[in-house]
Amino acid sequence: MDIFTLDIRTLNFIVILFSVIYCIGLLLFQVAQKPIKGLSLFSLSIFIIGTGPLLLSLRGVIPDYLSIIGANLFIAAGFHLTLYSLSLFRGYSVKLTKFSSLMLLVVFVGFVFFTYFEPSIKNRVVVISLYMAFVTISTAVVVIKGRNEDLPLATRMMALSFMAYGLFMLLRVVLSLSGAEIKNFMAANLIHQLTFLFSIILIVSMSFSMIWMINARLLRSIHCLSYQDPLTELQNRRALDDAIPLFQQQAQSAPVCMILSDIDNFKSINDQCGHLVGDDVIKVVAKVTLQSLYDSAVAFRLGGDEILILLPNCNLEQAKQFTDELRQSIVKLTIDEQPSLHVTSSFGIAQLSPTENWKACVERADKALYRVKHNGRNTLAIER
Template sequence: MDDFSLDIRTLTFIIILFSFIYCVGLQLFQFSQQPIKGLSLFSISILVIGTGPLMLSLRGDAPDWLSIIGANMVIALGFHMALYSLCLFRGYSLKSTNLSSLLMLGVLLSFVYFTYYVPSIKSRIIIISLYVAIVTLSTALAVLKGQRNDLTLATRMMALSFAVYGGFMVVRVIAVFFSAELNDFMTANLIHQLTFLFSIVLIVSMSFTMLWMINARLLSSIHELSYSDPLTSLGNRRALDEIAPELMKKANTIPVSAIMMDIDNFKSINDQYGHIVGDYVIKSAAEVIQSAIKLSSSATAFRFGGDEIAILLPNVHLQQAQEVASTLRQSISEIKAVRGHDLSLTSSFGVAQFHPHESWDEFMSRTDKALYNAKKNGRNMTSTCLSHTNGPVSTEA
């Protein structure tokens, strides 16, 4: 093991090469897509982290303020930027970045002291390693505890990369503390050579996992778009069809009810005020419905088509569903103005409860039939279809 050695200058070249490639790649990705919060700063932090070792390799050819103090402060700045950017990216508190900023000031003053007043390579290594350990472990925590709903495996892998690097820096601090004073950092022993190797691994890992999380976000966004109505943000017909088999299974043990509603005289609203106002009317009704059912963890609403909205109510009996429909009808009637236009909105509702011996299409057809009956009998009311053998019974809500 004593014969094993790594060339620090070669590792330095690899670090700056990888840093540059990943920085440019992530920046191009940022410019070609919808901007992602924290990504630009993250990509720059990779380049800054890689620039620090390059400046260190200038020791002897450049003044100490550049090759020692400047180089280490650039490294500290790079890890600080990585922490800050990932707090933004993951939606985590920025309190840890404030601590990092204060520690950077301490690092600067310490490096000036141990470079010009009491020269000590050993002390400088302990200081920068301790700072990097604190910041990388804080970064691992920020990645894990962030509020954004990112891919779990990717976030854990990124957090692990920073945690391992931080752990290595703690080991480095301990190893250096109990070792003799160094005469030349560029010819230092294996623990310092491994620092450069670990830095390469960290840069590759953090870049790869960042792309992984971004890609997962894009896939999640595409999935949401394919199952979400763009106007109302409710589920669409595809989402409704997706949930149907699961609800049919539940209907064997719990009641499942459905409400179908639409806005009365919606065509007249479109004709009189235009389709833009009509869209906002639908959106306003959807917001009322979404607000009313959000307290229920199982109730879901879908835009069935046009101004029709379907509401599925697992574990809700028919009578309870009628009460929900009545409340919604009253709430929608309280919408008095849309886009500056005074309106008097009313809505009609059809209610049905699923029967285990019928198909999903028959169930939705009965609910739709109940809605049609409410509109036929005067609108602004709720109609209930008791079973597939009995006709709807209209009740004014």
């Protein structure tokens, strides 16, 4: 095992270098983009992890409480902060972080005891390795089980890196306990040299995975924006154009109904109350529309106050019941800026025929809607 050796001071320098580079890079990324929860703490954790080896490399130059206790506590605190930051980033409970905080106190007591009261490098290695095993395996759990939607491949890569590092730390504990007392840590055997090499690999891997996940989030956000109406969060015309072929195909084997609606007297609302209130009206109507949809139903904003709803696996009678419930929900709405404003909507319903063009179905729904508005509004009509 001692045939192949690595210089610990050189590895320390590489750890420090990578930590600083990735910390600065991620912080600049955070500044340039919309702030991402947990990213600044994640960047700081990488820097703190690198500070530990810096102090460690000054052993013999600075006091032991800095080069031994301080160095290892910086490393432990850095990984603790990594666990906390990834809990925030992935939307996971901070319970493991709280337990990690208590273990940090145990690490501190252990290092003080095995430095001043019963000096033992081997026991210090066991203490820090056990903590590192716990915190990195816990981080792997957080990354995998986090609630936030992230790129699966990137999350698995990050989790695997932390899990592998944690298992290596357990192996280090076993080999340290079965080995002789360490006389000089800077000249320790290969298992301890590999710790620094694997730390470099972990820093690179977790930083790359983090950038990968952030980029995936940005791409997904851009994709959503291109298919979503920014005011109402309903899908837009582009999304409708992509969805129509799918619904036309579904209409070959199951009923698909289309509902076309708009807000009654919307022009008067804009003229009398202002366009900002008009926007608020559109938003609350869109919100209650979204809340009323079942899983496979979709709503689109066509423009202005017009909303188109597609209901798959739904016949005209079911569509009529759905629409009337939605109509009653809209009647109950109130606008904060104009509490006396009474909001209603009118609806036209048509069923998509397996043989007709979807535009013909829109025209029938529009015809039904026109009939409703001509006959008094705040109701619905079906055009067969």
